[in-house]
Amino acid sequence: MADSLLTLAPQAPPSGAPIAIAVEGLSHWYGHGSMRRQVIDGLNFRVAAGEVVLLTGPSGCGKTTILSLVGALRSVQQGQVRVLGQELNGSGRRTRQQLRRSIGMIFQGHNLLRCLSAEQNVQMGADLLPGLSYRVRRDQAREWLRAVGLGDELHKLPHDLSGGQKQRVAIARALAAQPRLLLADEPTAALDSRTGREVVELLQRLAREQGCAVLMVTHDPRILDLADRVLRMEDGRLVEPGSGQRLWGRDQLADVPVQ
Amino acid sequence: MLRGWWGSRRIPLAWLLLTRQPVRLAVALAGISFAGILMFMQFGFRDGLFDASVTIHKLFDADLVLISPRSSSSVSMAGFPRRRLVQTLADPEVTGVTPVHWSLLLWRNPQTRATRSILTLGFEPTDPLFTDPGLAAKARVLSERGRVLFDELSRPEFGPVAQWFKQGRTVESEISGKRIRVGGLVSLGTSFGADGNLLTSSETFLQLMPNTPPGSIEVGLVRLRRGADVAAVQARLRRELPSDVQVLTKAGFIAFEQDYWRSSTSIGFIFSLGAAMGFVVGCVIVYQILYSDVSDHLPEYATLMAMGYRLTHLLGVVAREGLLLAILGYIPAFAAGQGLYLVVRNATNLPVAMDTSRATLVFSLILVMCMGSAALAMRRLGDADPAEIF
Numbered sequence: 342m343a344d345s346l347l348t349l350a351p352q353a354p355p356s357g358a359p360i361a362i363a364v365e366g367l368s369h370w371y372g373h374g375s376m377r378r379q380v381i382d383g384l385n386f387r388v389a390a391g392e393v394v395l396l397t398g399p400s401g402c403g404k405t406t407i408l409s410l411v412g413a414l415r416s417v418q419q420g421q422v423r424v425l426g427q428e429l430n431g432s433g434r435r436t437r438q439q440l441r442r443s444i445g446m447i448f449q450g451h452n453l454l455r456c457l458s459a460e461q462n463v464q465m466g467a468d469l470l471p472g473l474s475y476r477v478r479r480d481q482a483r484e485w486l487r488a489v490g491l492g493d494e495l496h497k498l499p500h501d502l503s504g505g506q507k508q509r510v511a512i513a514r515a516l517a518a519q520p521r522l523l524l525a526d527e528p529t530a531a532l533d534s535r536t537g538r539e540v541v542e543l544l545q546r547l548a549r550e551q552g553c554a555v556l557m558v559t560h561d562p563r564i565l566d567l568a569d570r571v572l573r574m575e576d577g578r579l580v581e582p583g584s585g586q587r588l589w590g591r592d593q594l595a596d597v598p599v600q
Numbered sequence: 601m602l603r604g605w606w607g608s609r610r611i612p613l614a615w616l617l618l619t620r621q622p623v624r625l626a627v628a629l630a631g632i633s634f635a636g637i638l639m640f641m642q643f644g645f646r647d648g649l650f651d652a653s654v655t656i657h658k659l660f661d662a663d664l665v666l667i668s669p670r671s672s673s674s675v676s677m678a679g680f681p682r683r684r685l686v687q688t689l690a691d692p693e694v695t696g697v698t699p700v701h702w703s704l705l706l707w708r709n710p711q712t713r714a715t716r717s718i719l720t721l722g723f724e725p726t727d728p729l730f731t732d733p734g735l736a737a738k739a740r741v742l743s744e745r746g747r748v749l750f751d752e753l754s755r756p757e758f759g760p761v762a763q764w765f766k767q768g769r770t771v772e773s774e775i776s777g778k779r780i781r782v783g784g785l786v787s788l789g790t791s792f793g794a795d796g797n798l799l800t801s802s803e804t805f806l807q808l809m810p811n812t813p814p815g816s817i818e819v820g821l822v823r824l825r826r827g828a829d830v831a832a833v834q835a836r837l838r839r840e841l842p843s844d845v846q847v848l849t850k851a852g853f854i855a856f857e858q859d860y861w862r863s864s865t866s867i868g869f870i871f872s873l874g875a876a877m878g879f880v881v882g883c884v885i886v887y888q889i890l891y892s893d894v895s896d897h898l899p900e901y902a903t904l905m906a907m908g909y910r911l912t913h914l915l916g917v918v919a920r921e922g923l924l925l926a927i928l929g930y931i932p933a934f935a936a937g938q939g940l941y942l943v944v945r946n947a948t949n950l951p952v953a954m955d956t957s958r959a960t961l962v963f964s965l966i967l968v969m970c971m972g973s974a975a976l977a978m979r980r981l982g983d984a985d986p987a988e989i990f
């Protein structure tokens with residue numbers, strides 16, 4: 342399957358690296374009957390393992406929908422979506438739940454559990470790892486909080502943390518489950534631009550260290566330079582930046598290498 | 601094993617969800633405890649009343665008891681020929697018998713002159729009546745005519761008899777218009793059908809009840825040789841004696857009385873209804889609390905599902921919340937139940953006490969209440985859609 346995709350899209354970067362996400366001919370509709378509306382239209386792209394890819398585009402063009410499809414949160418209606426070697430079209434509930442354990446997700450809101458301290462929230466991520474003792478998982482949670490610079494706020498509740506701190510706890514939680522793919526949907530939306538950039542820098546650095554692929558939706562032009570590639574979307578399709586013209590065909594990739 | 605479990609434990613989410621919202625937890629526990637206390641009280645009263653109906657019955661020194669088939673309960677005992685009791689002596693296993701007269705008579709309060717009915721037992725003072733060996737010595741005074749032994753545990757409405765007697769005063773009163781004198785005190789206890797008890801000799805009893813047919817008694821106590829097969833003797837006597845008498849074991853005699861109160865009165869129904877109301881109120885409170893708890897945390901549950909937690913894991917969290925509520929709510933209910941039983945015992949002389957079977961019953965009901973509510977609240981978890989959280 343991955344081989345045939347490689348031949349279909351020979352320019353997929355970086356060549357030869359294992360593929361984290363391979364999307365081919367993906368279309369998606371919302372609603373039923375006369376309310377049915379297409380939001381994704383024949384999308385093709387791929388993300389290699391360890392790559393940091395940003396996805397941008399105007400509001401309502403379908404970015405979040407793509408994340409929920411790639412993140413195995415929504416069932417695929419048409420097209421192929423292969424994530425970490427698992428085909429999602431036609432996959433069962435249980436398969437998707439299992440796959441989600443390998444995918445870290447960071448949301449627009451932090452989505453922390455209000456009744457858990459920072460450390461406990463991060464450990465909810467580490468608790469997904471099989472075969473580790475409680476103590477080891479807790480130490481890992483602390484380690485991750487130190488890595489995101491929150492070593493002194495272990496026992497604070499989300500309520501007592503600032504927006505940037507909460508988002509960093511969310512990053513630590515996502516990484517604590519040792520994911521091979523991170524999906525982030527406008528993680529900086531609720532933060533001021535300086536904090537936003539810091540958080541994304543941190544995310545990028547830690548993901549790199551773990552060899553974890555990142556697909557991040559963002560509106561923020563100041564963080565585009567942190568990506569290996571930027572994908573631009575409009576009306577459910579990928580476009581070349583600036584031109585607004587549809588580039589993506591069956592034999593072309595809408596990759597935009599930075600520099 | 602335990603160590604392995606402890607080592608592999610996870611964040612105690614159910615516990616934290618409950619304890620980090622102390623007000624909600626307090627409301628839930630108050631509701632559960634209230635339901636528990638209500639159930640303890642209702643079941644306690646019910647069992648206490650049934651138990652109290654046989655206070656006297658339990659005291660008799662007998663393996664088998666003869667009563668008239670026309671007797672329906674301690675408050676309406678019919679007579680049967682005393683001869684039947686004598687006939688049982690022909691059985692080789694029977695070692696002794698005691699004929700007992702049994703009736704509710706009107707006692708006049710020596711202080712206020714008000715009358716009230718009191719359970720009066722008449723027997724030969726030399727015959728064994730109760731298993732308590734202390735009675736034989738006290739019974740000696742009954743050989744004198746017109747003497748009675750007064751139960752000091754009788755309700756105070758009968759007058760300060762025990763108090764006066766202990767002060768050394770001569771306590772005299774009237775029964776059915778006839779003069780009697782208190783010759784001593786015994787400690788028996790009130791029962792459902794009798795607020796007080798008197799013991800007297802057969803001779804005095806017949807004087808108080810001159811209309812008793814000659815040779816008629818209400819209760820016949822039969823004692824068997826040690827190690828005798830009670831059921832076999834009972835079957836034999838039943839076969840041999842005519843149908844104007846009923847042969848019961850002592851346990852059967854107790855059950856006969858309790859059955860009357862159980863079936864001929866609505867006591868069982870009333871108190872079970874009270875307990876059921878407590879149960880329903882508890883269910884509503886726990887359901888409300890768990891349902892709003894799940895609703896409030898729906899985005900968080902959806903986040904956990906997005907992280908890869910299984911739905912069954914989240915159902916487990918809600919179930920554990922239910923279990924914790926049951927345990928935490930039961931403890932204060934149990935403690936308060938103990939305390940209230942003490943209060944009831946002191947105020948009413950009812951033999952109400954915590955016993956294992958009732959403690960288990962109430963805990964089971966609370967458990968059903970909490971787990972059932974949790975199961976209903978779990979349906980709300982179906983609305984946690986991880987697809988909608990990005």
Ligand SMILES: Nc1ncnc2c1ncn2[C@@H]1O[C@H](COP(=O)(O)OP(=O)(O)O)[C@@H](O)[C@H]1O
Pocket residue numbers: 371372380398399400401402403404405406407
């Ligand atoms: N659950 C849904 N049901 C129906 N329409 C939806 C739903 N989610 C999103 N949409 C619509 O689909 C389009 C794409 O949405 P979305 O993927 O959220 O875009 P973006 O994240 O790029 O803003 C929008 O027009 C939005 O209104």
Ligand SMILES: [Mg+2]
Pocket residue numbers: 404405526
């Ligand atoms: Mg969006």
